[in-house]
Amino acid sequence: xxxxxxxxxxxxxxxxxxxxxxxxxxxxxxxxxxxxxxxxxxxxxxxxxxxxxxxxxxxxxxxxxxxxxxxxxxxxxxxxxxxxxxxxxxxxxxxxxxxxxxxxxxxxxxxxxxxxxxxxxxxxxxxxxxxxxxxxxxxxxxxxxxxxxxxxxxxxxxxxxxxxxxxxxxxxxxxxxxxxxxxxxxxxxxxxxxxxxxxxxxxxxxxxxxxxxxxxxxxxxxxxxxxxxxxxxxxxxxxxxxxxxxxxxxxxxxxxxxxxxxxxxxxx
Numbered sequence: 384x385x386x387x388x389x390x391x392x393x394x395x396x397x398x399x400x401x402x403x404x405x406x407x408x409x410x411x412x413x414x415x416x417x418x419x420x421x422x423x424x425x426x427x428x429x430x431x432x433x434x435x436x437x438x439x440x441x442x443x444x445x446x447x448x449x450x451x452x453x454x455x456x457x458x459x460x461x462x463x464x465x466x467x468x469x470x471x472x473x474x475x476x477x478x479x480x481x482x483x484x485x486x487x488x489x490x491x492x493x494x495x496x497x498x499x500x501x502x503x504x505x506x507x508x509x510x511x512x513x514x515x516x517x518x519x520x521x522x523x524x525x526x527x528x529x530x531x532x533x534x535x536x537x538x539x540x541x542x543x544x545x546x547x548x549x550x551x552x553x554x555x556x557x558x559x560x561x562x563x564x565x566x567x568x569x570x571x572x573x574x575x576x577x578x579x580x581x582x583x584x585x586x587x588x589x590x591x592x593x594x595x596x597x598x599x600x601x602x603x604x605x606x607x608x609x610x611x612x613x614x615x616x617x618x619x620x621x622x623x624x625x626x627x628x629x630x631x632x633x634x635x636x637x638x639x640x641x642x643x644x645x646x647x648x649x650x651x
Contacts, residue, residue: 437503442511445504449485458516463489470580471518472509477576479505491560492583519579526599527571529606536604539597543588552605557584567609571602 447456453464460466467475478484479500483493500508513520541550547563549555554565561584566574578598581587593601 437506437510439507439511439514441504442507442509445500445508446511449499450508453486458512467512468516469518470512470516471520472506472513473519473521473576474580474582475509475512476505476521477573477580477582479508481573483582492562495564519576521572522575522579522595522598526575526595527602528599529571529603531596531599531601531603533600533604533607536597536600536602537608539593539601540604543593544601547585552608566605569605571606574602574605 446454453461454467455461455464458467478493480498480502482496482498485499486493487496498505540548540552544552547555547557548566549563552566554563556562563584566577569577575598576582577585578588578593578601588598
């Protein structure tokens, strides 16, 4: 009888290992199907949002829901945010499309962060603000084409911008916790918008300072620099003698000390 019981048990179809394996397979299949469905739904939502039309009416709704708390229902400004009279569509697109707005917290200046809106939503808010408080608009396509005089643009950048942004456009520190950002990955439109609207601590470069051709040349020089490979090897942040001297001090002198210690140890 005992042999028959053991035989029955050994010939059984199920075991704890098989049950655990089935559960694991079921969970993996369920998770994979759910992930695929979520990606498909997100893609369809994104596609529909991006293909939606730009309208000032939609922009007003978005503005009131996301911006009016600080800038006022009529763009008049509050204690928490400045007036938007005269900023125009270009400034709105720059601030929102770079993630600077809406701000997470008040500070010396607004930092870049992931963008919270689609392109259509951003342009709708820009259209709404421009309809209430007109200001600088979007430039002609030729200004952003990168086909200007690169050498002249680099000279203009060194004269007007390098004291804050560094000659290599790597950015730099300013006073009171403020800073000039790295613009080595900034788009042509946002370079132009920064020159025209003067965000944060940047001065406004109107046509009396830099005309449209000057701006085109500066943009061309920066776009060329973004695509150009560094001929000298490691850029070390393109911060100049500070980072280079620190590198030499730590690795150069440190390496010499290590070699001297090794030679002394060998002689002893």
